[in-house]
Amino acid sequence: EDQKSQDSGDAGRYDDEAELFAEDFQAGYVKNLLRLQQEVIKIPGSEEHYDIYLARTLYPVLLPGIELLSREIDRLTNKESANKIDPSIRARFNPCIFLAEYLMRNNPTHGAKLEYAELFEQYARVEKIRRFFQAKRQKIFKHFTLQEFNSNFRKCDIAPYIQALDLLLLMDRKLIEAFDVEELWPEVDANETVGFDAFYETLSRWAVDQTDLTYEDFARIDLDRNERLHDFKKK
Structure with a gap:
C-alpha cells in the first residue's frame, strides 16, 4: 500500500514536471505554483483558500516583477557588462526598492x-473546482451508497444519479443540464457497469475541463450554509 502511494505521488510529481517544462511554460508554471501548497489554509471568515486568493490578487x-528583478540583477552582475555600467549604479541598487517601485x-x-x-x-478557478471534488469525494460516496443501484452502477444509472447529485449539491438543475452522459461515455453500452470510482473520476475531470459552470455553482451547498451561519451569528 505504501509503495502504491509512493508510486502515485511520484507519477503526480512527474506529471507536474512535464507540465512545467512543456511548450506552454507559463501555463505549467502557474498551475504548479497553485499545487505547491499541500495543506489548504482558508482565509479567516471566508471559504476562499489563501493560496488561491494570492493567485488572484498578488501573484x-x-x-513578472520578480522576473524583471532577476534580469536586472543579472545585468548588473554580468561580467560582460561590468565595464558598461557605472559602479555607483550597482552600489545604489536595492532589490527591495526595485521590486516595490515595480509593484x-x-x-x-x-x-x-x-x-x-x-x-x-x-x-485559480480550475484549482478551486478540483479541490472541491477532492474534498467532497467521501460525502458523495456515502450519498452514492444510499442509491438502490450502488452495487451494480451502470451507464443507464448515471443520469438518474446526476439528478440526485444535483439535488444534494443544491445546483438547481445546472448539473443535470450541463452533464452529458453520452458525450462522456460514448463507447459504453447502457447496461455496462461503470462503478463509482470511474464515474467520479470522469465527473471530476469533466468539472475541471468544462467552462459553463463555476466553482460557485458546484459549491452552492457550502456557500448557502456559510451564509445561513453568518446570518445566525448576526442575530
Missing part, C-alpha cells in the same frame, strides 16, 4: 494590464 503582478507602477487597481492575470484567474 499576477508579483511574478507600485503596475498596480492592477490603477488599470495596469498584467501578463499573468488571465492565466492565474483561469487556473
Whole structure:
C-alpha cells in the first residue's frame, strides 16, 4: 500500500514536471505554483483558500516583477557588462526598492494590464473546482451508497444519479443540464457497469475541463450554509 502511494505521488510529481517544462511554460508554471501548497489554509471568515486568493490578487503582478528583478540583477552582475555600467549604479541598487517601485507602477487597481492575470484567474478557478471534488469525494460516496443501484452502477444509472447529485449539491438543475452522459461515455453500452470510482473520476475531470459552470455553482451547498451561519451569528 505504501509503495502504491509512493508510486502515485511520484507519477503526480512527474506529471507536474512535464507540465512545467512543456511548450506552454507559463501555463505549467502557474498551475504548479497553485499545487505547491499541500495543506489548504482558508482565509479567516471566508471559504476562499489563501493560496488561491494570492493567485488572484498578488501573484499576477508579483511574478513578472520578480522576473524583471532577476534580469536586472543579472545585468548588473554580468561580467560582460561590468565595464558598461557605472559602479555607483550597482552600489545604489536595492532589490527591495526595485521590486516595490515595480509593484507600485503596475498596480492592477490603477488599470495596469498584467501578463499573468488571465492565466492565474483561469487556473485559480480550475484549482478551486478540483479541490472541491477532492474534498467532497467521501460525502458523495456515502450519498452514492444510499442509491438502490450502488452495487451494480451502470451507464443507464448515471443520469438518474446526476439528478440526485444535483439535488444534494443544491445546483438547481445546472448539473443535470450541463452533464452529458453520452458525450462522456460514448463507447459504453447502457447496461455496462461503470462503478463509482470511474464515474467520479470522469465527473471530476469533466468539472475541471468544462467552462459553463463555476466553482460557485458546484459549491452552492457550502456557500448557502456559510451564509445561513453568518446570518445566525448576526442575530
